[in-house]
Amino acid sequence: MSKDKSAKIPTPQAVRGTQDMLGDFADRFAYVVETFERVRRLYGFKRVEVPVIEPTAVFARSLGETTDVVSKEMYSFEDRGGESITLRPEFTAGIARAYVTNGWQQFAPLKVATHGPLFRYERPQKGRYRQFHQLDAEVLGSDSPLADAELLVFADQLLKELGISEGVTLTLNTLGDAASRDAWRAALVEHFEAHRGNLSEDSLARLDKNPLRILDSKDPRDRPIADSAPDIDAFLTSEAQDFFGAVTAGLDAAGVAWERNARLVRGLDYYRHTAFEFVTDRLGAQGTVLGGGRYDGLIETLGGPPTPAVGWAAGIERLAMLLADDVIDTRLDTVIAVEDDGQIAFAMRALAALRNGGFAAEIVASGSPRKRFDKAAKIPAHALISVGTRDGALHVNVRGDGDRAKAAEGLVRAL
Known part of the structure; x- marks a missing residue:
């Protein structure tokens, strides 16, 4: 085919x-x-x-x-x-x-x-x-x-x-x-029957099968009749x-x-x-x-x-x-930008530690290392963690504020 x-x-x-x-x-x-x-x-x-x-x-x-x-x-x-x-x-x-x-x-x-x-x-x-x-x-x-x-x-x-x-x-x-409803239903049928000639087609169909629904009618022909119908209180x-x-x-x-x-x-x-x-x-x-x-x-x-x-x-x-526009905070807790491929092992360990610790986290570790930080900065997050090398050693930099950012920073620096 x-x-x-x-x-x-x-x-x-x-x-x-x-x-x-x-x-x-x-x-x-x-x-x-x-x-x-x-x-x-x-x-x-x-x-x-x-x-x-x-x-x-x-x-x-x-x-x-x-x-x-x-x-x-x-x-x-x-x-x-x-x-x-x-x-x-x-x-x-x-x-x-x-x-x-x-x-x-x-x-x-x-x-x-x-x-x-x-x-x-x-x-x-x-x-x-x-x-x-x-x-x-x-x-x-x-x-x-x-x-x-x-x-x-x-x-x-x-x-x-x-x-x-x-x-x-x-x-x-x-x-x-049941007794209240039956008495009220009978009174409604009597009321609507007296106005049968002025009811809409839908309400006429409901009169025999479902008369209470006439009270819900949005048809302008029915509204005065429905509004003048007896309330249930008299039959309770x-x-x-x-x-x-x-x-x-x-x-x-x-x-x-x-x-x-x-x-x-x-x-x-x-x-x-x-x-x-x-x-x-x-x-x-x-x-x-x-x-x-x-x-x-x-x-x-x-x-x-x-x-x-x-x-x-x-x-x-x-x-x-x-829902209000600001009711949901869709930002991640943390984004990790790996600026040196030599530190990917540490970055992956940090990513696992963050997620295991209950932090929503993502990693940017592909593409040109020089562009990863800018790419990560465009992802909405409470904290941006860059992982690279300075003077031959691991270098971690954290940008962000608030309790979640501080907690994430503390967890990563403790690794």
Whole structure:
């Protein structure tokens, strides 16, 4: 088979909404992940891994056959055996499936966290890609409002550790227990039915299958109707009120600021009690940087026993975009310029000692010896160490300041 040498190698960017990463943004991406890994350990969340590919039924059941994700956005296809499989569009369903199929109920309440790639066929927007990446944290098997509060405190600390909490607001709502939600849903259906003739086509479709989602509508025809719809507060049972009060009391005690958003909803029936989003105006109209809620009915939907659970997810790309320019110091600790090939053995010994001592270090030992110092000086680093020969003996010169530079100099001079 002949090859067309003139043919261009296709790139991910040829598929709209995908990307390669190198340099600054790759460093930002890694910084978000590293910070997440550090903070999740502080809260005792175990690392969990679930497959990128799952049977389509896992997501169709969990996300709802009528949702946009399932009907329009999932990458689903038949494998050679005829089974329908899907590239995961989110983490929660796979983690819930693993909780049931692996017998992880024995570890309940189970606190787990993960991160990795997800896939959705959606219109690319700022910070949204068809292959994108998320952080995810879940608590399975706990019906305590303190689990909700802990997850929110975890999220709040993560955003603070990333340095992006300024201008980000935690918005919070309660969807009540099953009785509260059913009563509210009935009232909403009655309200929207009375205005059926003025609703958009999408909202008419949702009216029979997912009426709570009409409250989210951005269509100008729907907004006056949605804005005049009844709030859930009038339908909350005393138990649901107590649950929400315990969550907000936990946040207040931990010093986490929050705002009530009575219009924040989750459309699927397995959601209960707490729903939340951390929102910002720094990413345009799509302002959610982290969101989640309690989904006490999900595992039962997947065929497992009734199991309370709560969780959140956040887009890594979106968090990386919000990082300040100076939050990551990408400089090396040390660069070694070998100005005399006769001292390469010492330079290599110094390089090994620095790296073994926890210093990020590079060496410039190729090309013209006269140009190596200038070449090394162009590499961003806290310290520049030149290694050469003067008066027939080893000569080491160090340029740089700060604690890291001084510590590196001390280590090299001690060799």
